[in-house]
Amino acid sequence: RAKTQRRGGHFYFTRSMGEEIRTRVNMMHALRNGFRRGELFLVYQPQVCLAHGRAEGAEALLRWRTEDGSLVPPDRFIPIAEYSGLIIDIGAWVLREACAELVRLRAAGYADFMMSINVSQVQFRHPQFLAMLRRALDETGAPPRYVELEITESMAMEEPEVLVELLGEIKRTGVSIAIDDFGTGFSSLSHLQRLQVDRLKIDRTFVTEITGSARGSSIAQMVIQLGRNLGLSIVAEGVEDDRQARILHELGCPLGQGYLFAQPLAPQALLEWLAKDAART
Ligand code: C2E
Ligand code: MG
Numbered sequence: 172r173a174k175t176q177r178r179g180g181h182f183y184f185t186r187s188m189g190e191e192i193r194t195r196v197n198m199m200h201a202l203r204n205g206f207r208r209g210e211l212f213l214v215y216q217p218q219v220c221l222a223h224g225r226a227e228g229a230e231a232l233l234r235w236r237t238e239d240g241s242l243v244p245p246d247r248f249i250p251i252a253e254y255s256g257l258i259i260d261i262g263a264w265v266l267r268e269a270c271a272e273l274v275r276l277r278a279a280g281y282a283d284f285m286m287s288i289n290v291s292q293v294q295f296r297h298p299q300f301l302a303m304l305r306r307a308l309d310e311t312g313a314p315p316r317y318v319e320l321e322i323t324e325s326m327a328m329e330e331p332e333v334l335v336e337l338l339g340e341i342k343r344t345g346v347s348i349a350i351d352d353f354g355t356g357f358s359s360l361s362h363l364q365r366l367q368v369d370r371l372k373i374d375r376t377f378v379t380e381i382t383g384s385a386r387g388s389s390i391a392q393m394v395i396q397l398g399r400n401l402g403l404s405i406v407a408e409g410v411e412d413d414r415q416a417r418i419l420h421e422l423g424c425p426l427g428q429g430y431l432f433a434q435p436l437a438p439q440a441l442l443e444w445l446a447k448d449a450a451r452t
């Protein structure tokens with residue numbers, strides 16, 4: 172871990188800081204090359220109806236398998252992709268790949284299936300973002316009404332005027348918008364109401380707390396109420412056990428996503444999971 176040493180009001184570069192920067196630069200090169208070589212891929216985690224257990228869509232999640240076979244989690248390489256600007260090309264690829272997978276799922280008979288795609292802050296703010304989105308839709312033939320973009324709560328709260336306009340443009344393509352990790356930021360409720368958002372995703376932290384005290388479930392409860400009052404769809408993230416799923420359902424949350432239902436799955440595994448899901452429900 173890098174530490175800054177403060178002496179007489181100056182920050183000094185310590186050796187470990189130099190190392191950390193070197194590591195970061197190395198990782199940036201590895202990521203750029205890895206992306207070119209096709210080391211990035213998407214996995215898909217089902218989003219399930221809590222009343223019937225049936226999947227109504229999936230979230231695309233990015234993975235990086237490096238040359239030596241190790242798997243780097245997105246929380247580690249996405250910040251580097253953002254920092255280096257690589258996220259623009261990677262993000263455009265993610266959009267196209269997830270849309271292409273949606274088209275394949277539709278061809279396999281899952282006609283009402285939704286595909287949720289994470290969008291990074293840097294990507295979202297890029298002047299060409301809308302063009303990249305349209306291009307992914309056009310090139311793959313993915314129907315916009317089955318595509319959803321996930322933006323984080325902090326992204327949704329920045330520069331209201333610019334954002335309202337951009338969200339309006341996105342909505343005009345037919346693509347819908349979800350706010351990811353909801354409850355972790357500090358959204359203004361009046362601002363939220365102005366945004367043309369379709370769905371809130373309750374952050375995993377609040378789902379974890381739900382089986383504890385009455386107090387523990389209060390944030391999840393509030394988000395569900397808020398979503399319902401605003402006429403929004405709601406997904407609970409990180410549902411890991413039956414009790415959480417039951418309580419969420421009782422609180423009026425329609426959808427859940429988490430290890431209880433399925434891990435993020437490779438395309439073939441998703442198809443197999445969906446076939447079993449259809450047989451079960
Ligand atoms: P997120 O969008 O909030 O995604 C949910 C994360 O929770 C995923 O982690 C998922 O694997 C994990 N998860 C799902 N169910 C459970 C559960 O029951 N328990 C626990 N403990 N975790 C669960 P993952 O795949 O490591 O992704 C981490 C974050 O990286 C994502 O958080 C998202 O912010 C970002 N990310 C992933 N893919 C992309 C992408 O294609 N583009 C961008 N910009 N960001 C991405
Ligand atoms: Mg997400």
Ligand code: MG
Binds near residue numbers: 351352372374408
């Ligand atoms: Mg999330």
Ligand code: MG
Binds near residue numbers: 352
């Ligand atoms: Mg997250």
